Amino acid sequence: MTEIQNSLDIKIPEERVLLFAQLYEEVFPHVAKFVANRGGTFDDAKDIFHDALVILYEKSSNENLIYESPERYVIGIAKHLWIRKFKDDRKKVGLDEMEKTITIPEDYLEGEESRLTSLLELTGRKCLQLLRAFYYDSLSLEQIKTTFVFSTTHSASAQKFKCIEKMRNIIQEKSMGYEDFT
């Protein structure tokens, strides 16, 4: 494997695209081979690899390890996803010491809140984008101020709470409304 450019910042969208594209070319063939050898299909390999990149992204906020060798990390996550999704035996998969330390988010393979998520994506797009930057992307206040063009970090933070209340009220209306039907 050739070295992946470690200087790319996964939190910056333009750099992330480059990093992901590099990882795709370098690592996807390894994951595909792993999946193919165990009887999985191309689509299985694709789904697992896509999920592995998403999990790599989520972990990047609090684990520095991924920057040392994102390639190995992605392969490790992919193996864990294979075990979880296809109930394969951990021992047969053969995880190395580094891979054994990797965990995947408990809620990752559970169903998502699709109906409400779609609704909020439609009705509150701007607020959702801002809140995602805070809560999913874990960007700093300073980065959020720049990305969303706020004059001060204070106004970014104030808007965050306004958005929480707005979105929470929509959820409230919806959950009250649906109670009538249960």
Add this chain to the structure above:
Amino acid sequence: MKTLRETKEIDRYLLGKMSIPSRLLFEARLLIDPTLKLRVEWQQRLYSILKSSGRRQMKSEVARIHYQLFSDPDKHEFQTNVFRLFSKK
């Protein structure tokens, strides 16, 4: 403004950022204030929606890269190498 203060408190509670005494106090309030309890639940639900939505967005970003790599004629070798893995029975 009272609601803003409460929203901030709920945020700190859900993110586990409260000190132990504040958390205990907050949990005591949850027991006697059903409205507060519901707001906490809705806000928690919002946070899990943010996660779902973030994951969705990130997946579509990755899907675009996949599409580009598998439709680019310059990446022919990469494509055949991967497909070959799945062709042998």
